[in-house]
Amino acid sequence: MFVVSVCSLKGGVGKTSVVLGLAAAARARGLTTLVVDLDPQGDATYALGVDAPGAVSADVLERPKRKVLGRAIVPAGWPRGNADLHVLPSSDATANLDRPDADGEQLHTLRTALGKLDYDLVLIDAPPSLSGLTRSALVASDRAVVVTEAGAFAVNAVTRLFAAIDEIRRTEAGGLQPLGIVLNRYKPSMAEQRAQRAALERAFGPLVLSPTLPDRAVVPKAQGARAPLDAMSGGAAALQGFELLLGRIERASRLTRRSDRRASASA
Template structure:
């Protein structure tokens, strides 16, 4: 099971978009995925439209037991391959600015239980959609994850935000030695913008090869697909196809990097296709 925290310490840069885009790419590949909505704004939950549940991530963080998890996880409306651990406004109350270690470990414990829930099909990928602050919720994600995917826009303030997020990842390694930064994905890029190219170069100077070679273009289709609660891979316009291809490449990197540590048991995606996607980067 690959567990990826999607974060930036800035709002509105595309964390949820990246989590949803990766879930859409995973659905297309047959990689069974759980999206954990840690943001009290619950945007990921709204777009994935799971049915009603009797519990939420708030309850799971209070009481990480198999019963609570079963009550808080529901299939998404996207299809069988993507489930949601549903978000809740109440989770804000758990976003302590300075949580103790036992609080920080609850999500990790919950995901360990989720892995062992006696399901026919275990999750191969867990995507943790974080809120923009560095409180208990984001830090719990960093303690639970083995990879951190940093999201930024190519603007001055966003670059500063990604630096802080990177420091947060490094600091959390005291509590979670398994945690590695997976990379920085630059979102909402307009290729003809000189300012954007300048900021991408600046990011490469700071983060070197951690900046993903594939950037996510700024396309109206992203907002349209989200508004219609559809996976971007099913939206079908030229802009949507462009973004979907970029997400395939990011997913390939997520799976490839994690795979070098531990081979997943259920590999239903086509290995050769995946390697081609990676080498196309």
């Protein structure tokens, strides 16, 4: 099982859109996938078609037991079958656990809970902050994806987040590594965005991942329809960028479908 946190320090950059795009790409790839929604806004929970959840991520963080996980994790509500895509939903209650002073065992409860599960891929939608929930997500993760836009404050925010990732690697999660930076909603026709992309590349070099994700109207349409990109007219082109990003994750993790592993083991 490979765990990836999708993070940002600034709301509105499309962090949840990246989680949902990766979930759609993983579903198309046939990977058993769990989306963990730690953002109290619950946008991923809504867009994945989960209504009125019973237990939520806050319950799991307070009691990382198998029976709590069993009550909380539900199939996604996306059309066209979702046996391989599950959700650990969020709610307003999750905000109560986003403590700036969280430390020690509090930061390891999510990691403990995920250790009881068996998925190919876990995607964590972390809130846009450096408080307890984001740090818990990073402690539980193998890789961190940092999402940003090509804006004036992008380099500063990404620098702060990378510093936090490095601190957590040294103190709480030695296996954590940054996968890189996803430049989202990129408009290459705008000179300012080209300049900000160049600034990111000067500061972070190959950590700025390719491809950048362009600004596409079909992405928010899919979220509003509570459907995957490949179920939308024009969504296939948008999905390609997320498939390439998933490929980076696969190369980092040597990720293969569980069915492929079983077939190889029995050969």
